Amino acid sequence: DIQMTQSPSSLSASVGDRVTITCRASQSITTYLNWYQQKPGKAPNLLIYAASSLQSGVPSRFSGSGSGTDFTLTISSLQPGDFATYYCQQSYSTPVTFGQGTKVEIK
């Protein structure tokens, strides 16, 4: 199975901050990488698919980059509704696997 490693596991930031979360795959997954946002009690919500494509309806302050094994999710200016847990997920091969999550908290 492909292992996905996210960092950091948690971070504290203020409204307006630029936030970067990284995700590393244990082998090349080309651009088969998705990013999700999850709030307590809710299902994951797709933000970015295919490493850098913004899902319809998702604010443009979210962006994704990377290919191969190293990927990044960037929030350009953190907003109050962005405090949540973020997961990366590879869909290059079965089983699909997820990173362990990054919790973004209010500083």
Add this chain to the structure above:
Amino acid sequence: EVQLVESGGGLVQPGGSLRLSCAASGFTVSSDYMNWVRQAPGKGLEWVSVIYTGGSTSYADSVKGRFTISRDNSKNMLYLQMNSLRAEDTAVYYCARVPRYWGQGTLVTVSS
């Protein structure tokens, strides 16, 4: 509009069984890979099982031999039969057409 609605969760004793259902609308379950993903309380997302368009299936090692994924094309339903349940199977179970569409989840609690 695509919708996935899970049901069938609840409290079950260790060693017991439960069948989860996922009602799909807006597309046909046989037209795409359909997954079950779970999330233990306070933990991350864990893939459980997939059924492919051709009907073949795959399982996480942690549930292999105990869980069975299936679908009913005539009812447009996805199922997860869970047998020999353990405390560590306690989680919210999501039906998902990864990556875009997820259900709201159904809670399974395995406890005596």
